[in-house]
Amino acid sequence: MTFSLNSFPPGGHAVVIGSSGGIGAAFVDALEASGRFDAVIGLSRRTDPPLDLLDEASIETAAAFVKKQGALRLVVDATGILSDEKMSPEKALRQIDPAQMARSYAINAIGPALLLKHFGPAMAREGKSVFATLSAKVGSISDNGLGGWISYRAAKAGLNQIVRTASIELGRRAPELVVLALHPGTVDTGLSKPFAKAGLDVQPPPVAVARLLSVVEGADASQTGGFVSYTGERLPW
Ligand SMILES: NC(=O)c1ccc[n+]([C@@H]2O[C@H](COP(=O)([O-])OP(=O)(O)OC[C@H]3O[C@@H](n4cnc5c(N)ncnc54)[C@H](OP(=O)(O)O)[C@@H]3O)[C@@H](O)[C@H]2O)c1
Numbered sequence: 001m002t003f004s005l006n007s008f009p010p011g012g013h014a015v016v017i018g019s020s021g022g023i024g025a026a027f028v029d030a031l032e033a034s035g036r037f038d039a040v041i042g043l044s045r046r047t048d049p050p051l052d053l054l055d056e057a058s059i060e061t062a063a064a065f066v067k068k069q070g071a072l073r074l075v076v077d078a079t080g081i082l083s084d085e086k087m088s089p090e091k092a093l094r095q096i097d098p099a100q101m102a103r104s105y106a107i108n109a110i111g112p113a114l115l116l117k118h119f120g121p122a123m124a125r126e127g128k129s130v131f132a133t134l135s136a137k138v139g140s141i142s143d144n145g146l147g148g149w150i151s152y153r154a155a156k157a158g159l160n161q162i163v164r165t166a167s168i169e170l171g172r173r174a175p176e177l178v179v180l181a182l183h184p185g186t187v188d189t190g191l192s193k194p195f196a197k198a199g200l201d202v203q204p205p206p207v208a209v210a211r212l213l214s215v216v217e218g219a220d221a222s223q224t225g226g227f228v229s230y231t232g233e234r235l236p237w
Contacts, residue, residue, distance in 0.1 A: 003213040005036040005074075007220075009127040012073035013039050015066055017051060017115060020044035022189025023134065024078030026205035030213060037073060041066055053079055053111025063118035071124040074216070077115050077133035081107045082152055082191050089149040089195075101151040108155035109162060116166040116179070125174045130216050135159050135181035135227060142236040160227050160237060167225030178219045183229045184208045203230075 014031045018024035019042025031040040043051040043062050051062040066072060082089060087100040112133045123129045138149055139156025160181045167179035186192055186200050187208040196202060203211075211230040218232060227235045 003030075003034075003210050003217060005034050005213065005217055007128055007217050008036060008073050008130075009124075010036070011038050012071040012124060012129075013037055013041060013066065013069050014074040015041045015043060015072065015076070015119070017043045017075065017077045017119075018079035020046055021078050021080075022191065022205050023184055023187055023208060024076070026209040027076050027078055027212075030206065030209045031074070031076075034213075039069060041069070053107050053114065056114050059114050059118050063122055066119070067122040072119070072122045073124055073127075073129050075115070075119050075123070075131045077112050077131075079107065079111060080134060080136075080191065082149075083194060089152050091148050093150070096150060101154075104151040104155045105158065108152065109158040112159055113162045113166070116162065116170070120166060120170045120179075121173065123170065123174055123177050126176070128176045128178070128220070129174060130178045130180065130219065131170070132178075132180045132182050132212070132216055133159065133163060134184055135163070137183045137229065137235060139181075140227070140235055140237065157237075163227070164225040171221065171224055176221050178216075178221055178224045180216070180219060180223070180225075181227045182212055182215065183227070183235060184212055185230045 014037040016024050016027045019028050028042045045052050049062045049065050052058045136156045138153050141157055163181040170177055186202045188202050188204055215232050229235050
């Protein structure tokens with residue numbers, strides 16, 4: 001799959017937050033290969049500076065580091081959590097655990113809100129720039145016909161509202177900025193692996209990223225604050 005990023009003014013910097021993840025690492029590779037930006041900066045809990053969504057000071061320090069390098073044209077937030085050794089998505093209300101629900105909110109919604117707080121004001125003020133965060137279609141309230149996964153669904157729905165709200169404020173400062181919540185589709189990563197079902201269309205990360213970058217390329221300020229699928233389709237809230 002090919003994509004172009006010609007809608008961005010040449011130069012400037014791209015940042016991928018969650019560069020250690022399956023989709024995040026593929027974003028770093030694709031953006032570096034595009035040659036469109038002067039630098040591609042990957043950030044994760046293991047980079048220097050480290051960025052931990054549960055530690056606002058680390059986000060502030062990382063944003064200050066990035067700001068020093070020059071105009072920020074593209075930020076991709078590819079962080080998120082669905083399950084780990086302590087947490088798995090609920091199949092029923094009786095499985096709700098308040099601490100794990102709070103953790104899902106902290107990583108899937110509050111973390112990206114803090115990224116918007118600290119990186120949003122560092123986005124280039126003139127010319128196209130994009131802040132894209134990875135949401136999930138299961139965060140759509142009107143599309144939910146199945147139930148289950150209540151913490152992850154609710155945190156992603158919250159993330160979508162955060163994106164919409166932030167887009168309005170950040171757009172006043174940078175009128176060509178596009179803030180997007182993107183659904184990547186099902187992608188073959190550590191996050192999806194435990195839930196892979198036969199027959200599901202699972203994309204290799206580079207394929208999903210090329211599709212997402214085509215959506216980013218096609219987006220303009222009229223779409224800011226939107227919830228968009230890797231196919232380019234606008235998703236219902
Ligand atoms: N894969 C899919 O099928 C799929 C479908 C729909 C939506 N999504 C969304 O796409 C995004 C990326 O998912 P993925 O599939 O690439 O998952 P992944 O491979 O598990 O990557 C998740 C990333 O989030 C980072 N992260 C987790 N907790 C963090 C914290 N406290 N501070 C900083 N970073 C943290 C991880 O960093 P560490 O390496 O440090 O843990 C890793 O870089 C997520 O938002 C997910 O909800 C994925």
